[in-house]
Amino acid sequence: MTRWVMAILAVCAATATACQRPPKPGEPLRGLSAAERARFDSGKAAFDSVFTPETGLGPLFNANGCAECHEDPAAGGTGDEVERHATAFHTVAPPGSRQCDELAAQGGFVYQNHVTPALHAALGIDSEPVPAAATALAHRTTPEIFGVGLLDAVPDSEILAYADSADADHDGISGRPNRFFDGRLGRFGRKALVPTLLEFNEGALSAEQGVTTPAVPTEETVAGTPVPAGTDPAADPELSAARAELLTTFVRLLAPPAPLKMSREAQQGREVFGRIGCARCHRPSFTTALSTVAAINRKTVDAYTDLLLHDMGPDLGDICLALATPTEFRTEPLMGLHLKKVFLHDGRATTIEQAVDLHGGEATTARDLFRALPPTDRAALLAFLKSL
Amino acid sequence: MHRIMLTSLTLLVSSRALAAQQPSAPAAARPAAPHDSVRGAVRAVDLRARTLEVTTGVGFALRVVKLQVPADVPITDRQVGQRGTLRLAELKPGDVVRATFGGRQTGFVAYVIERVGRMDRGVEATP
Numbered sequence: 001m002t003r004w005v006m007a008i009l010a011v012c013a014a015t016a017t018a019c020q021r022p023p024k025p026g027e028p029l030r031g032l033s034a035a036e037r038a039r040f041d042s043g044k045a046a047f048d049s050v051f052t053p054e055t056g057l058g059p060l061f062n063a064n065g066c067a068e069c070h071e072d073p074a075a076g077g078t079g080d081e082v083e084r085h086a087t088a089f090h091t092v093a094p095p096g097s098r099q100c101d102e103l104a105a106q107g108g109f110v111y112q113n114h115v116t117p118a119l120h121a122a123l124g125i126d127s128e129p130v131p132a133a134a135t136a137l138a139h140r141t142t143p144e145i146f147g148v149g150l151l152d153a154v155p156d157s158e159i160l161a162y163a164d165s166a167d168a169d170h171d172g173i174s175g176r177p178n179r180f181f182d183g184r185l186g187r188f189g190r191k192a193l194v195p196t197l198l199e200f201n202e203g204a205l206s207a208e209q210g211v212t213t214p215a216v217p218t219e220e221t222v223a224g225t226p227v228p229a230g231t232d233p234a235a236d237p238e239l240s241a242a243r244a245e246l247l248t249t250f251v252r253l254l255a256p257p258a259p260l261k262m263s264r265e266a267q268q269g270r271e272v273f274g275r276i277g278c279a280r281c282h283r284p285s286f287t288t289a290l291s292t293v294a295a296i297n298r299k300t301v302d303a304y305t306d307l308l309l310h311d312m313g314p315d316l317g318d319i320c321l322a323l324a325t326p327t328e329f330r331t332e333p334l335m336g337l338h339l340k341k342v343f344l345h346d347g348r349a350t351t352i353e354q355a356v357d358l359h360g361g362e363a364t365t366a367r368d369l370f371r372a373l374p375p376t377d378r379a380a381l382l383a384f385l386k387s388l
Numbered sequence: 389m390h391r392i393m394l395t396s397l398t399l400l401v402s403s404r405a406l407a408a409q410q411p412s413a414p415a416a417a418r419p420a421a422p423h424d425s426v427r428g429a430v431r432a433v434d435l436r437a438r439t440l441e442v443t444t445g446v447g448f449a450l451r452v453v454k455l456q457v458p459a460d461v462p463i464t465d466r467q468v469g470q471r472g473t474l475r476l477a478e479l480k481p482g483d484v485v486r487a488t489f490g491g492r493q494t495g496f497v498a499y500v501i502e503r504v505g506r507m508d509r510g511v512e513a514t515p
Binding site for chain 1: 431508
């Protein structure tokens with residue numbers, strides 16, 4: 001017995017990385033240099049910062065800091081906040097306009113749930129009003145952001161290789177890319193609007209916390225009207241570019257959630273996952289591009305997404321966004337699924353079974369095959385999903 | 389590294405555009421810079437008023453920049469270079485444009501507009 005222990009210790013000493021326990025939620029990627037680890041720690045302090053009106057919060061906001069929403073089970077996780085998004089979608093584009101109006105000229109598409117006392121005193125509102133022009137109001141839960149730095153490092157070409165906008169292979173799955181307004185490929189957000197992690201965070205500082213940065217130097221408007229004078233005591237930009245970058249470094253270096261040890265049943269479920277077609281959208285893995293950060297360089301990330309838009313059917317549909325129609329959503333990454341307590345973009349499902357059952361559109365065939373599975377296969381598939 | 393540079397350049401363009409937006413803000417609050425630039429998607433074209441609305445922004449923080457387009461403003465198409473002069477009526481919603489502009493008492497006035505592509509076809513990140 002002692003010899004066995006000695007042998008294991010010797011192997012561990014020789015291959016230290018392989019024997020490390022997997023990172024817990026909120027911990028950094030393995031293999032960071034001392035300098036990278038120091039920036040991760042400094043970034044966490046920025047992520048944990050709490051803003052007040054005097055330091056930049058609001059006047060419109062959803063949360064007073066990143067960690068107010070991304071808190072469970074650790075910084076970078078989820079939270080119980082639900083925010084509102086609204087847009088106007090026209091079946092036929094009005095003359096001279098696009099089909100989708102993100103209502104950006106009317107404060108959209110994020111409509112903040114809270115206002116500072118000064119804005120309340122000035123306008124008598126408790127939240128940003130949604131304009132009458134909106135054709136849909138969506139609710140969005142807080143996504144976990146563990147491992148998103150690896151998704152940020154996936155080359156565009158890998159994502160576009162899965163695109164099949166016209167369903168040329170006739171498999172009923174026609175993933176297509178969303179694009180930001182300058183034409184770059186999007187990948188972050190439930191509608192895959194945002195091209196990069198840094199932009200996602202800088203946009204969130206403005207849209208979620210009302211904190212201006214050099215990248216977003218102007219405050220959100222109140223449904224299109226600038227905030228009244230005297231309601232925003234902090235000078236713009238309220239956060240430096242260096243601080244925003246530091247915060248993003250923390251998020252970039254957050255490790256993806258380690259999957260749970262797979263039982264024999266779960267291993268069988270992985271086969272079912274592929275057999276009934278789940279993996280046609282929930283692609284098991286991507287490989288990151290070259291990076292100067294060794295922990296991100298050419299890594300496999302088991303994200304279970306293709307980062308493309310798919311039609312999910314009218315029952316799930318809500319807002320449009322850039323090229324995404326109301327019924328199109330980005331394939332939700334399944335990494336960290338075992339940490340989730342609610343499912344789908346608005347949290348309407350409380351179990352994985354419910355979430356699968358609510359799939360429609362391009363996922364109809366896979367959903368119907370799921371419904372028709374024998375009990376043993378169904379249980380195996382759910383065991384697999386609960387291990388991710 | 390190349391990717392980081394491209395992102396930085398894009399953010400620079402976006403942030404300048406964001407600083408310049410808020411058309412209903414009083415003129416005195418506008419930046420004093422003689423010109424600025426924006427890159428984004430055509431949201432709406434009003435031929436009668438000769439205005440162009442461009443959706444731009446960073447992440448979920450979206451903004452709309454409304455530009456007046458005098459008749460003598462050069463509008464070009466990157467695909468065909470300077471010879472490919474366009475009329476305002478040829479700009480369509482969903483076109484990705486880059487424009488330089490300046491502030492006037494009446495609002496923002498375009499100096500140069502270049503169509504660089506279409507949102508739905510994708511555009512290289514190069515500004």
